[in-house]
Amino acid sequence: MSLRKVRRIFLFYSMILSGMFTIFTGFVLYFWPRGPRSGQLIFLGFQKQFWQDVHTYVALAGVILITLHILENRNCVKMYVRETLKG
Numbered sequence: 001m002s003l004r005k006v007r008r009i010f011l012f013y014s015m016i017l018s019g020m021f022t023i024f025t026g027f028v029l030y031f032w033p034r035g036p037r038s039g040q041l042i043f044l045g046f047q048k049q050f051w052q053d054v055h056t057y058v059a060l061a062g063v064i065l066i067t068l069h070i071l072e073n074r075n076c077v078k079m080y081v082r083e084t085l086k087g
Contacts, residue, residue: 004072008072008073011065011068011069011072012069014061014065015062015065015069018061018062018065019062021054022058022059022062025051025054025058028051028055029048029051029052029055032048
């Protein structure tokens with residue numbers, strides 16, 4: 001298997017995992033109780049600040065992975081843009 005194919009497979013599955021984990025942490029934060037001392041509550045062994053940090057870093061990693069994916073497939077992206085603007 002070529003290195004390029006391995007890179008593409010890695011990027012694809014990394015983006016999927018990043019997206020799923022971002023959605024999961026987003027739901028955790030969305031349904032987290034509001035108000036005083038709500039940050040002291042624990043879910044799956046972690047407090048709210050941990051979940052906020054994980055959500056931020058995983059989402060940032062997802063943006064980086066998507067950027068790398070677009071760069072890896074830039075020839076296809078150019079072709080799609082050309083065909084779209086032509087039609």
